[in-house]
Every structure is written in C-alpha cells, then in structure tokens.
Amino acid sequence: MIKIGEFQKLEILRDTEPGLYLGNGEGDEVLLPNRYVPETFNIGDLIEVFIYLDNEERLVATTDEPYIIKGEFEMLRCNEVTKHGAFLDMGLVKELFCPFKEQAFPMKKGGWYLVYCYLDEQSERLVASSKTKRFLNNVELTVEEFEEVEILVSHPSDLGMNVIINDKHSGLIFKDDLFKEVHVGDRLKGIVKKIRPGNKIDISLDQIGYRKIEPNAQKVLDYLNDNSGFSPLNDKSSPEAIKDALEMSKKTFKKAIGALYKDKKISIDEKGIKLITV
Structure with a gap:
C-alpha cells in the first residue's frame, strides 16, 4: 500500500511522458512528475519519495523534502x-x-x-x-524520571512553558527551571525532572541533582577561561546575575563551584571566583 504523508522507497517501473511511474510490488502505482526525476536512473531502481495528493487531488510522489510529515x-x-x-x-x-x-x-x-x-x-x-x-497521550508513559528526552516548546502558561516530549507526551517546564530564553517551536534536550500524580511530567533543561554537577562545573570553567580566568560571581551573588551570566540557578551554581573548589580548580573569595592554573 502506498501511504500518503510518508516517505517510501518505491521501484521505478516505467518512464513515460509525464514522468516516472513508481510501484511497491503489490500492484500500487504513483507518478513521479518530470520535475522530480533524477538525471540518471534505471528501470528497477529504488527511489525514496514523499507521497501526497496534488492540487488536483491526485496521488503524486516528490523527491522534495517537506517541512512536516504525517504524525509530526x-x-x-x-x-x-x-x-x-x-x-x-x-x-x-x-x-x-x-x-x-x-x-x-x-x-x-x-x-x-x-x-x-x-x-x-x-x-x-x-x-x-x-x-x-489532543494528539498527545500521557495515559501510558514511555519515559522515566531523570531520562533525557527531546522536547518541542509548545505554548506558555501561567506556570511556565508547556512542551511536547518525544512527539508523544505533554510536559511542563516550571518558571523556576527556565534559566534561558525559549520560544514556541524550539527543539531542545530536556530531562524528566519528576512524574507527578496523573502522569504529569515536569521537565528541566538542566541535569537533576548530582547528575548536574559535572556538566555545570565544566560550564563555569569554560566561562572562566573565556573571561581571563576570573568572574566577580560567587556564592553571595544575586540569582539574577548568575542567571544572566551562566543560564543556571544560584543553587546549581553553588554546587558547581563547590565541586570545582573541592577539586582545587578554583579559588573563592569576596571578590569572586578565580581559576587556579597549575
């Protein structure tokens, strides 16, 4: 069966005046108009095409790649x-x-x-x-807490930003977890922070708990390296200043610099944090 709205690999059956006729081996055929016919081909070759109805409501194939396909x-x-x-x-x-x-x-x-x-x-x-x-389903979840997921920013709400998870489930990034600007339509990596009663999924753009220390510590190191090894930020800095500079919460920042201080990679004083060079 030739499926509308999907990419399929079909066999080149014959070359005609309007284009190539393609088939699936089950007797189903579709036209690939001349404008999409490749420069070189052989009868019997397989070619990947997208299937849709043209403006005359006729089944047609194209080698163009649409921005969206069925189910996306x-x-x-x-x-x-x-x-x-x-x-x-x-x-x-x-x-x-x-x-x-x-x-x-x-x-x-x-x-x-x-x-x-x-x-x-x-x-x-x-x-x-x-x-x-209405095209999302949270009745049977396919994700677990702390799992990394693909998210698509859907729409804002009073609580934060609604997201689509793995093109299957609905989720929410609470305002307190939004440490960088996001827009509707953005595709990002996220972490399942918590699954609440009713299969409501909380998403974080950051790692959770101890999982976040290493990547955020590296982020602080990169920031220091880009700023001559020094930053006026420290554990007394305002959450707003930390968010603006590093796109992370003050709690996450304190954990990150604590880990770096413990590993003797930075020094911390009232002036800020400084990279220790060996």
Missing part, C-alpha cells in the same frame, strides 16, 4: 487564509490545509503556528491542526 509536530508559516481555512507552507508545491475547526486561535497570513499533521480519513488529505494537545 512543526512550526509552519501561514501563506493564506480563505473562507475554507488556512493554508500553510509545508515546503512543497501543495500547501497544508488547516480548517477553522482545527485552529486553536484564528490563524493570520504571515503568522507562524505549531501544528500537528495528520491524514483526514474522509478526504484522504493531509491536514494540520494547531490543537496539538
């Missing part, structure tokens, strides 16, 4: 809004349609929106939805 979340730009809905740039000649009913907030031309791409079973068209939460 991505930030896309709105090219146009009509009486039917919004049309988003997905990196292909065909635009991705987002009906009004699938818009969390009314989309506007030129705006950027985080959307999920899915296949509408009735029309067999790829469709976008900015109501992303």
